[in-house]
Amino acid sequence: MRPNDRKYADSHEWAKQEGDLVLIGITDFAVEQLGELVFLDLPAVGRKLAKGESFGEVESVKAVSDLYAPLGGEVVAVNAPLADELDPLQNDPFAGGWLLKIRPTDASAELGALHDAESYEKQVAAAH
Amino acid sequence: MSSPATLLRTALHAAHQAAGAKLVPFAGWDMPLDYGSILTEARAVRTSAGLFDVSHMARVWFRGPRAAAELDHALGGAIVDLPMDRARYTLLLDERGGILDDLIVYRTGEEEFFTVLNASNRQADLAALRARIAHSPVEDVTEDGSGILALQGPHSRAQLAALAGGRADFCSGFLDLAELTISGLGRLRVARTGYTGEHGYELFPGPGQMEPLWQRLVEAGAVPVGLGARDVLRLEAGLPLYGHEIDQAVNPFEAGLRFGVKGWKTREFVGAEALRAAPAPERELIGLTAEKRVPRQGYELLGAGEPVGSVCSGVWSATLERPIATAWCRKDTSGPLTVRTRGKEFAVKAVPLPFVPHRSRD
Numbered sequence: 001m002r003p004n005d006r007k008y009a010d011s012h013e014w015a016k017q018e019g020d021l022v023l024i025g026i027t028d029f030a031v032e033q034l035g036e037l038v039f040l041d042l043p044a045v046g047r048k049l050a051k052g053e054s055f056g057e058v059e060s061v062k063a064v065s066d067l068y069a070p071l072g073g074e075v076v077a078v079n080a081p082l083a084d085e086l087d088p089l090q091n092d093p094f095a096g097g098w099l100l101k102i103r104p105t106d107a108s109a110e111l112g113a114l115h116d117a118e119s120y121e122k123q124v125a126a127a128h
Numbered sequence: 129m130s131s132p133a134t135l136l137r138t139a140l141h142a143a144h145q146a147a148g149a150k151l152v153p154f155a156g157w158d159m160p161l162d163y164g165s166i167l168t169e170a171r172a173v174r175t176s177a178g179l180f181d182v183s184h185m186a187r188v189w190f191r192g193p194r195a196a197a198e199l200d201h202a203l204g205g206a207i208v209d210l211p212m213d214r215a216r217y218t219l220l221l222d223e224r225g226g227i228l229d230d231l232i233v234y235r236t237g238e239e240e241f242f243t244v245l246n247a248s249n250r251q252a253d254l255a256a257l258r259a260r261i262a263h264s265p266v267e268d269v270t271e272d273g274s275g276i277l278a279l280q281g282p283h284s285r286a287q288l289a290a291l292a293g294g295r296a297d298f299c300s301g302f303l304d305l306a307e308l309t310i311s312g313l314g315r316l317r318v319a320r321t322g323y324t325g326e327h328g329y330e331l332f333p334g335p336g337q338m339e340p341l342w343q344r345l346v347e348a349g350a351v352p353v354g355l356g357a358r359d360v361l362r363l364e365a366g367l368p369l370y371g372h373e374i375d376q377a378v379n380p381f382e383a384g385l386r387f388g389v390k391g392w393k394t395r396e397f398v399g400a401e402a403l404r405a406a407p408a409p410e411r412e413l414i415g416l417t418a419e420k421r422v423p424r425q426g427y428e429l430l431g432a433g434e435p436v437g438s439v440c441s442g443v444w445s446a447t448l449e450r451p452i453a454t455a456w457c458r459k460d461t462s463g464p465l466t467v468r469t470r471g472k473e474f475a476v477k478a479v480p481l482p483f484v485p486h487r488s489r490d
Contacts, residue, residue, distance in 0.1 A: 035356065036167050038444040038451075039420045057472075059422055061166045061444045062356055 001121065002027065003094055007114035009070040010123065014094065015111060022107060024070060025098045026058070026089075029124050034060035037086045042078040042099060049073060049102065051110050056099070058089075071110035073102035138183035139273050139338035147352050154355060155247035157184035162354040169357035170364075170446035173324055174484070177283040178353035179345050182330075183275025183338070186250035188257070190241045192264040199233065199241060201397050202260035204380065204389035210235045213305040215321050219380055219388040220245075220253060221399030225406055226376035229253050230368065230388065232321055234305055242332075244276065246370045260398060273335030277342060279350055280328030280361075282487070287348040288318065288329055291341075299329065302489040310344070313337050323358065325365025325486040360443045363452060366415065366482030372425060372441040373413060373454055382409035382456075384481075409459070411437060415481040416453040416465070421474050423453035423467040430473070432463025439467055445483060452483050 002008070006016035006023075012030035016023040031037070039059035049055050049069040056067045078100045082089055088096035104110065115123060135158040144151060149160035160181065162169060172178050190199055199207040205218025212235055220228040231245040231253075245253045250270060258266055279288060289296055291310050298306040299320035310316050316337065322328035333341045346352065359369070368374045373383060380389045380403065392403045416423055422442045429437040442453035453476070455467075465476050 035162070036165060036444075038422065041421075059444075061360065061446075064422065064424055 002117045004117035006094075007070070007111050007116060008120035008123075009068065009114055011068045011070075013068060013070045015070040015114060017107065017111065018101075020103065021076060021101050022071060022073065022104050022111070023098050024100050024102060025093055026067065027120075027124075028093050029127075030065070031090060031093050031097075034058060034063060034065060036061045037090050040082050040086060040089065040099075042080075042082070043075050045075050045078060047075045049075065067099065069102075070114055071102070071104050072106065073104035075100055076103050077101040136184070136271065138181055138275050139335060140181045140183070140275070140342055143339060143342055144181065144352075149352070149354060152355075155184060155250075157247065159184055160352070160354040162356045163352045166354070166356035166360060167444070167446040169351060169353040170360045172351040173281045173326060173353055173357065173361055174447055175282070177279060177281035177287055177328075177350045178324075178357070179342065179350035180278040180280070180353050180355075180358055181275065181342070182278050182358075184247040184270075185276055186245040186247060186253065186268065186270050187274070187276070188243045188245065188254065189267040189269060190243065190261065190264050191239055191267070193239055195239055195241055195261075195264040198261045198264050200395070202257055203231075203233070204392070204397060204399060205233070206391050206395060207233060207235075207241070210241075212237070215303045215305060215319050217388055219374075219385060220256060221380075221389070221397075221403075222256075222376060223399060223402060225379045225399045225402035227370075227374045227378050227380065227383070227385075228256055228376060229370055230374060230385070232319075234319060236305065236317070244330075249370060273338070275333060275338050277331045277333065277338075277345070278322055278324075278328065279331060279345060280322045280324040280326045282327060283349060284326070284328045287345060287350055288331075290348055291344055310337075310341065313340055313344075316341070320488075322488060323365075323367055324361040325367070325482060325484055325488055326361075327487050327490050357446070359441075360446055363441050363443050363454065364445055364447055364482065364484040365486060366454070368413075369441060379403065379406055379409070381406065382411055383413055411456045411458050413440070413454055413481070414457045415479045415483055416442075416455055416467070416476040417448070417479050417483075418451040418453070418467075418474060418476045420451070421472075422451040423455070423476055424469070427467040427469040429455045429457055429476075430466045430468055431458070431461040433466075434463075436461045447484050454481070 437456035
């Protein structure tokens with residue numbers, strides 16, 4: 001079962017509260033669907049995102065996929081080393097493959113609207 | 129919307145599952161996209177040998193004393209002079225000279241021809257061919273349990289020879305057909321054709337031969353390769369894919385496929401008149417490379433900021449280790465090239481096709 005210390009979006013991003021910041025990444029399901037990753041485009045620190053806004057894209061051998069902000073806020077950090085080495089995203093999307101940290105505008109409301117691990121499992125199972 | 133339960137399966141479906149394939153719907157069939165890594169599989173084809181199940185492709189027989197003449201008229205390529213035991217690449221055109229499909233025709237007898245067409249075009253192709261061919265039986269055997277295995281790569285000949293009792297003299301030329309005797313499996317038709325640009329073969333096992341042939345080749349060292357790698361390899365080789373480089377809005381000349389309509393100036397076939405009347409092409413198919421981002425189908429191509437075309441196909445090349453793509457480009461284009469999609473724009477460089485030199489005739 002996927003980690004239940006975080007919430008999940010329909011578009012396969014996860015969001016984990018860490019104090020007053022939120023850590024964001026994509027799930028193993030998203031990575032598996034994409035296949036072999038070849039390129040990642042992340043936003044600049046300081047960018048302000050709205051919930052649902054595209055914050056970047058991830059490319060695999062076969063396809064390119066937008067990344068959507070599961071909640072709104074200001075980008076305070078990005079996982080810059082991923083630009084040169086995608087292995088942590090390919091193989092460790094829930095930890096070493098984190099994508100960005102934001103200072104959320106409305107954490108409790110927007111996190112609350114996301115799936116918990118159990119509900120996300122059902123979402124993924126239905127997609128197969 | 130079709131579900132996995134309604135997809136067609138080749139005779140190797142269970143073998144693919146056992147080999148850990150990621151199965152995806154493709155043209156109505158449940159097919160292996162990869163067996164773990166598109167890039168590793170593509171590299172295996174260029175360095176040793178890869179084995180593909182392409183039994184989803186449409187397979188159609190044409191027979192009878194008028195088959196040669198009727199095919200010669202129905203298709204763009206000359207069929208009447210196709211020698212025995214040889215294959216020919218050709219195009220199925222519409223009345224306007226647009227491409228309905230590309231295909232291979234094999235002459236297996238005086239009055240017998242075997243054709244392989246794209247899975248996605250099977251019904252449309254059969255309708256067109258049946259409308260044009262009135263006097264020769266047309267038999268679609270795509271779903272009879274037989275299939276096609278493609279064995280491609282520098283080790284392919286040795287692996288096939290080992291299964292054929294060490295016989296070394298088959299298919300000495302590219303596009304040759306032969307019948308081999310595979311110990312324990314009987315006669316097997318093979319052709320020196322392929323879609324990777326490598327020295328390789330396409331094998332045509334009957335229903336009872338499919339599974340054992342696959343296993344024997346894997347035991348001989350062939351690496352199972354899925355459709356994902358197949359697309360990378362064919363693009364590296366600069367080979368067209370229907371729905372990308374070719375379709376009804378494309379004529380053979382602009383696509384660089386003049387050899388698929390040999391004799392177009394004088395022969396009579398469906399689409400010939402339109403080809404003869406066609407003006408000189410204003411666009412051409414070019415190869416592109418990029419640094420990191422992959423130019424994808426539909427991205428705009430810009431020359432010095434002006435729209436000059438669009439991308440047909442794009443992948444990450446396993447061999448070149450960078451993005452490669454094909455695109456339509458207006459012939460008078462100059463200035464630095466970029467591709468653009470939804471506000472993102474990045475630089476590309478024009479390069480000659482193919483990206484990887486062909487070794488299929490070696």
